[in-house]
Amino acid sequence: MTVALHIENLTRRFNDLVAVDNISFDIEHGEIFGLLGPNGAGKTTTLSMLSTMLKPTSGSATVNGIDIEHDEDGVRKSIGIVFQDQSLDEELTAWENMDFHGRLYRIPADIRKQRITELLRLVELEDRKNDIVKTFSGGMRRRLEIARGLLHHPSVLFLDEPTLGLDPQTRNHLWQYIATLAREKGITIILTTHYMEEADQLCNRVAIIDHGKIIALDTPQNLKDGIGGDVVTIRSPDPAAIVAALAEPWITRVEQHNDEVIVSLQNAEQHISTIVTLLNTKQVPIQSIGIHKPTLEDVFLSFTGKTIREEEANHKTKMRMFQRMVRH
Amino acid sequence: MDIIYTIWLRNMKRYIRSKSRIIGSISMPLFFLLFLGFGLNSVVQLPGIGGNYIVFLIPGMVAMSVLFTSVFSGIQIIWDKQFGFLKETLVAPVSRLEIMLGQTLGGATTAVLQGFMILVLSLFIGLHVSNPGGFLLALGFMVLIGISFTAFGIAIASRMEDMTGFQLIMNFVVFPLFGLSGALFPISSLPAWIGPITLFDPLTYGVEGIRYGLTGVSQINPLVCGAVIGGFTVVMTILGAFLFRKIKL
Structure with missing residues (x-):
């Protein structure tokens, strides 16, 4: 097993708020790795740094051996991202969204066409490929975004809350896709979630993150056995x-x-x-x-003394105050 | 180049699909042209520029059409920011300069197309193009207005959080730029204290340039017009690229 991601003492501050606090861990190649924690725990900030969208305050990380600070384009070429919020052009068709992405990553026309067809088939959107994205349901949009994230054959795929706001059926469906992807294409997948079952069912290993710190990291089974x-x-x-x-x-x-x-x-x-x-x-x-x-919820409770929902309520007030601060 | 083309292509696709926007942004300059043109044609005496107010007004309305469409196209990246699409572009292994240039050319193209439609419609209400060279010159000025003001829109959008400031920009920046440009009246007929202000308005040179191309008459030397609006285009493109580089999501 080779290391796909290496993170060392990674820290990000926003003024006085330490969003990510000195985290270190390795993710192995082909692994599905989950960052589990309440909203505002620092998951998205971590992902933003690993995908070069945000500069770390201190510490370092490499993706496929490429340093995130020294070679941004190198990292960007080798990763795919599905953001927490939708990032499709609703006025374009599914095919055009894919095509735009393919052109941005400079994939030659013939290969581009072939891969788009293949990926749209994979996410079962082939028969809707010429429809404007505006007409798509939440689940379809998510699937399209995942397909788009895979178009340039990244070796690492980041999924930020991939099933947020989806109904349970669609969620289950997506989990299957993600698991199949990791297995068949050998892609390393790093996903953030605040759904306990998602981390439990899908991930090989889970890091529980709270207040920007990693408070536990192991396989879901070991974490639960630890209770x-x-x-x-x-x-x-x-x-x-x-x-x-x-x-x-x-x-x-x-x-x-x-x-x-x-x-x-x-x-x-x-x-x-x-x-x-x-x-x-x-x-x-x-x-x-x-x-x-025992569930991962119990694991979270045993480490933090709080349930994940209580933590979220806490964070929400804090984030609101923080946002107000930033705005002024 | 391929990245610039990609961004441009997306802009074109969105433009062609937004029928209501095309018609919406044609209608205002067209109504201005019809109501003001025909309404004032017999009343207005233009010293030294022949008698026809409509023909005087046409270049102004073409410029207006290009101006409003281009500023709007530039500011549109706020929507991309809000709807998340900008992230998709910014996280790709491409430079922000390429993205900005693609966006600028896309916006400029739509703006010139809008202006061109007014130009074509004007042929039915009194515009006679006798000199093809002049027509091309007018088109050149339209392109410069389109590029500079799309870049201007991008520069503003890069510093704006959401669309709430849009109306403010339109009312306090874009509309005065239009009003002072001599699109509606000859700048020489203004009182002595306002006259010089119009010379600080870059659009004045754009309007005069188009007017020279279409009618052969202008109050400012066309070479000066070309130099000023050309310089303005360069400055705006650099400013837009600079601010877009620092855009925060």
């Missing part, structure tokens, strides 16, 4: 009492979170009755109790 077994969520008017009552050796971890207590343990199904009995004898009231296999 220490299954997750039992107990809701109670007196959560502190539960934490005190459950100091047992077979319990890996007990954490209070608002009016909930989150308990990690192996083989939760076998222990659930013991837990209930224990709490009953100590006369701790239980409102509800639930068991589930």
Whole structure:
């Protein structure tokens, strides 16, 4: 396995706000790598730097061995990008959007034509190729953008929130495309997402990013295993009492979170009755109790002490203040 | 060159498809021409330029058509910014100068086409082109106005966040440029204190150049017109390219 991306101490500041804080990691060739985190965590900023759209404040990175600061055009030739916001020309047809891109990347006419046909077939837009993009649905536009990002045969493809705002069916469909692409074309794919299942299902490895820092990086399975077994969520008017009552050796971890207590343990199904009995004898009231296999959401919670949604609410106020600052 | 052509081609495709825009931007100079031209033709006495106000007005309306279309074409990159398409262009391995030049030539082409349509329509209301050389000269001036003011539009758009400032630019920059250019009246008939101001308006030289080409008469020497509007085109292109290089998304 060779290294497709090498990132070292990459940092980006906007005035006082540190959007990306000293991150370092490598991405291997042919990998689907996920940057998972709430909105405003620094995912898009990281991607902007790696795609040479934004200069890092400090640190360095290489894409296919090419330095992002010293050879912008070299990097740009070897990457494809699908931006978070749509970037198609709605007045042009699907074919014309592809053709424009092909010409910008100086692909010779005959090869260009052949690849466009091939890619439009891949994303199942062949029969709509002469329709104006304005008439396309969100999912179709996304597929067209992915096809366009692949036209110049990049070896690394960046997907910034590729399924944002799409319905679940289209989302599943797109995941399949992305997985097939990585497998069949051997393209390294780096995607950002704040959907836990997306990272879980699609990515070989996931970096969890929050406040500009990488707080965990591993395969989704290893991350979930790190939780220490299954997750039992107990809701109670007196959560502190539960934490005190459950100091047992077979319990890996007990954490209070608002009016909930989150308990990690192996083989939760076998222990659930013991837990209930224990709490009953100590006369701790239980409102509800639930068991589930750990998800990346639990991983995020265990590392940050917050759910991803709480983090997003936090970030939104911060970003709003930040934007106001920048504007004035 | 191929990149400039690519950007130009996109502009042409969008232009040809926007029928309402084509008709919309023809209609204003055409109505001006018809209402002002016929309305004032018998009232207005033009000292030393023959008697026909319509023929006087035609070059002005051609210039107006080129001016408004080109500024608008330049400012349009704000829409590309807002709709995200500009990112697609900027992240490609091409220089921003090529993108800017393609955009400028695209805008200038649409502007000249719009002006040309007014020119053709004018043939039906009194314009006689006796000298093909003069016609080509007028076309040359139209091209220079088109390039310079598209570049001007790009320069403005590079510093603007969204289209909210568009009306402001139109009312306080473009319209005065048009009004002071001598498109509607001979600059010599203005009071002595306004007269010199018109000489600071680059469009004045464009209008006078076109007028010389089409009618053979102008109040400013056509060589001076060519030099000034030519110089203005160079300056605007450099300014536009410079500001476009620093554009932030």
